[in-house]
Amino acid sequence: MTNYYLQRTARAILTIWVVITATFGMIRLLPGGPLAQLEAKLLRQGVPAGQVDAMLQTYQNVHPDKPIEVQYIDYVVALLQGDLGTSISRNKPVMSIIADALPWTIFVMVTATFLIFAIAIVWGALMAYREGGSFDLFSSAASIVLSSIPFYVIGIALIIVFGYQLELLPTGYRSTSGIDPESGLLVFFLDALDHAYLPILSMVLAGVGLQALAMRGNAIQVLGADYVRVARLRGLPDRRVAVRYVARNAILPMYTGFLTLIGFNLGGSVILEEVFNYNGIGYYMFLGLDNRDYPLMMGIFLIITTALVISVYVADLTYGLIDPRITTGESNETY
Amino acid sequence: MAQTDHPDDPIATLEDVSVTYDDGTSFVLDGVSLHVERGEILGIVGESGSGKSMLASSLLDAVPDPGYLSGSITYRSDDETIDVLELGQSELRSLRWEEISMVFQGAMSSFNPTMRIRDHFIETIDAHDGNVQAGMDRARQLLADLYLDPDRVLESFPHELSGGMQQRALIALSLVLDPELLVMDEPTAALDLLMQQSILLLLRELQEKYELTMIFITHDLALVGALADRLAVMYAFDIVELAPKQQLLSNPSHPYTRALLNSTPNLQAPLAQMRPIEGQSPAPINVPSGCSYNPRCPLATEECRTTDPPMDAPAPEHSVACFYWEKAQYEIELNYATEQSGGDYS
Amino acid sequence: MKPTETDGGEQPSIVATATDEDGSFSFEYDDDDIEITHRERARELFDELIYKPAIVAVKDRRTVIGGLIFLGYLLMGSVGVLFYPAPTSNQVDRSIAPFSTMDAPLGSTAIGEDVLSMIIHATPEMLQMIFAGGIFATGIATLIGTVAGYKGGRIDRAITSFSDAAMSIPGLPLIMVLAVVFRPSNPWVIGVLLTINYWAGLGRSIRSQVLTLREAPYVEASRTMGVSTWRILRKDIIPNLMPFILVNFANAARYVVFTSVGLYYLGILPTSVENWGLQLDVAYKNAGALVADGNLYLLVFPMVAIMGIALSLILLAQGLDRVFNPRVRTRLAGESESITDDADEQRSTELIH
Secondary structure, eight states: OHHHHHHHHHHHHHHHHHHHHHHHHHHHTSTTOHHHHHHHHHHHTTOOHHHHHHHHHHHHSOOTTSOHHHHHHHHHHHHHTTOOOBOTTTOSBHHHHHHHHHHHHHHHHHHHHHHHHHHHHHHHHHHHHTTTSHHHHHHHHHHHHHHTSOHHHHHHHHIIIIIIISOOSOSSOSSOTTOOGGGOHHHHHHHHHHHHHHHHHHHHHHHHHHHHHHHHHHHHHHHTSHHHHHHHHTTOOHHHIIIIIIIHHHHGGGHHHHHHHHHHHHHHHHHHHHHTTOOSHHHHHHHHHHTTOHHHHHHHHHHHHHHHHHHHHHHHHHHHHHOTTOOSSTTOOOO | OHHHHSOSOEEEEEEEEEEEETTTTEEEEEEEEEEEETTOEEEEEOOTTSSHHHHHHHHTTOOOTTOEEEEEEEEEOSSOEEEGGGOOHHHHHHHHHHTEEEEOSOGGGTSOTTSOHHHHHHHHHHHTTOOHHHHHHHHHHHHHHTTOOHHHHHHSOGGGSOHHHHHHHHHHHHHTTOOSEEEEESTTTTSOHHHHHHHHHHHHHHHHHTTOEEEEEESOHHHHHHHOSEEEEEETTEEEEEEEHHHHHHSOOSHHHHHHHHTSOOTTSOGGGOOOOOSOOOOGGGOOSSSTTGGGOTTOOHHHHHSOOOOEEEETTEEEOOTTHHHHHHHSOOSSOGGGTTTTTO | OOOOOOSSSSSOOOEEEEOSTTOOEEEEOOTTHHHHHHHHHHHHHHIIIIIHHHHHHHHOHHHHHHHHHHHHHHHIIIIIHHHSOOOOTTSSOTTOOTTSOTTSTTOBOTTOOBHHHHHHHHHHHHHHHHHHHHHHHHHHHHHHHHHHHHHOHHHHHHHHHHHHHHHTSOHHHHHHHHHHHHOOOSHHHHHHHHTTTTHHHHHHHHHHHHHHHHTSHHHHHHHHTTOOHHHHIIIIIHHHHHHHHHHHHHHHHHHHHHHHHHHHHHTOSOTTSOOHHHHHHHHHHTHHHHHHHTOTHHHHHHHHHHHHHHHHHHHHHHHHHHHHOGGGOOHHHHHHHHHHHHHHHHHHOOSOO
16 A cells, blocks of 8 residues: 555656656757757847856756756756746746646646536436436437537637627636736625636536536446445435435546546636737646747746646545545556 | 144245336236245246346345236244235335345355454444444354354455355345345355355254244256255246155156256266257247247147146145146156155255 | 366366456357357447447437538548638738629628638648647547556556656647747648647546456457467557547647637747738727627627537537437436346346255
């Protein structure tokens, strides 16, 4: 058991290390790679050759003249100290950009993922209870149609309808310019909500269908299980059977999916936040990609990866606590 | 011991009980009539697919949807007679588990995998408005009677118990409300032979201690032979022969019963003498007309193909649904010596 | 239930054979039965994998509708591009409303490109990416999952650790970074790039299925007979996984559609080819003007194209899942099934043991 926790922790650390090393390799070692491009760009801009090295150093903690292993160690040590380099396009430390943007993204994505699961569980359970009826048929069809639309297409459609045509909600940005926590917390919060409705709604609409179908499948399976039949014969009230037997056993397998979907959705924020001009980490990653701003791009990539690794890690470690059947840590068969 | 020890005091009587699916076109139980004596252990033997599980579910009016149950089932407790199929939802709820209880096939899947065994007992007592304290004391006693450590078992999740322990815990759960009648559907099918034997011994002890009436349903003739007072043989969704155990084993009268005994592994009969029964047993949608066993029966005549044989009585308390039971008794040889019969069963 | 080898050649070995779905065994006392068993199994496989699924597939509306829609895209991407002229600027009048002229049935853009032509000519690359991504993802997943699951031990641990690590890297950002660094333009390469770590999760589910299959009696029989691992994987294991692989091929394909359109929309993939994502990008950049001018069709048609192909793939995946996966069969079907199951058992075990 302890062994499992140790192994699992080692694997999480190993994954992050692999990704760090891969980003280092991509930036530094590829011929004609980002670093060479940056150097050429600086030279083209007329920066004296003598200063180029110094600038590279600030941007990426790189000392091109040092041996490669020393460069690598410097890079890793800087990362561990929270130094992700300096953004070329914004001329600010990448860490400060992330610190400003991350809470917004987490707010949108965690809320969206939570809503997806809350709705999917209720909807899927209802479908299962009325299996074969017209509600089930209609709902299944609706789930499939919703799942066939990418979230960013839903986002664009929502902006056109609610932003431009009905002019009910803002068409972009994470808050109205001029409104910040100093203009009153409630005002600021409501304004932030206004800007978050559509991004959250587009994630929820696009994501809820497949999860509801998964819940429906789980619930149908549990409803057919012997222990549910025996529970009814033992005379348990329907409510108790529905909650303790059907819901509990159908929802548990979705737990790991919930946590990993949060991490996964953080990755989707790149497209979502570009559509909504929403200044979260995805938006800045897009800027980094668009401007070939490698420090910014790689820094955010590392953050998103770490978030996903941690959420899968937490899912694996805690699943044994909520599902009594799993005690030895063979829980991760949820994919 | 059953018939003689207990006067005519049926605890449950089934008359012409049928279960149909597909709007009455396929019968999975075809007009079964049967009575169960108070205090006896009745063994019901049949192949899988002969309708024996359906018979068990019928006793609790718990036929899986969309099956339709017809006929009449009366249950007699000490002072009143209950027509089971006429009960409303809440009456049915209290009849089940309080009067008639059931142990299903596959104990492994009968417990909620995410709940401790203790909670299964508590919620059952609760749902029937019982006193939880007294009920749990009884549960502990039952578990101890079944040679389980009550504290350990009650604290466990189902998957933490072995198959045999789950099976015994399930039997304890079925008896926690002190029912009169316990219906068991293949309760030992998933267990190894030694465990089966020990559960049989425990069931016998429980039956005497708590004055239970038991119906034990199985495909395993040798197994139920060791336990039951009376035996009923099912074929194609109906009972074809019913007799006290000794009578049935020493004097089986239905050709199917005789074939069944001949196909049962027996230490005394060499393997070469074991006879599989030729042909297949019918599916619910195409039960042959007349006697349902006629396509496989060596004695079948035109009469068997057209007319459903009524119950005949070769001996008191022995009934058989065959026109030619006398002929069967000498024409279909048993591969074990009749004198010895029962010897290895009882 | 491990089959036992006997020392003397005289005595026949006892061979365990699977008799029906519920996994019950019968023991046969004859060497010849091995041949029969394999032939029976081949027939059983044909029944299970081709005949029955085909019947259910045709009965399942989802599979039929999904298949027809996908066929439409296939025709559009193969025959359509041959007969319908490619989009260029000023090929028709600028900003024609849709359904007004046969020159540009779905209207034209502000620089006079035929919208229908743009949609048709984006299809071949999309299909190439779908096939490249689908084959790559399912191929790698099958290879890795079967080897890990079947071999077990150290190989399993190594492969599982590797794919767990790959699975923990967020797909979309990784693809974006790689796309920016490597700038791929060949649709087959893009397809592979898009599924660069999609295989990991799938490989893992395949592994756990193989873990179960590995213990199947006929696989044990093959192993006891000294059949090589590779042959067992090819003949016994992978055919049984095919349904699952097919379902996931459709899922991977849908993922490729969503991701590629998203990346084209962001402008991260090269803008030299036609893509529905590019159309979305160009149209959405002028969203305010579109609403004012009533030119929303420029957004709507590419959206419909994306939804259509995704819908066909999801319908196929869901339908195939129902076809192949008895686990999702309905409660009602489950009940009647149990009755027929009982009847089926009679075929194999007439003996009451």
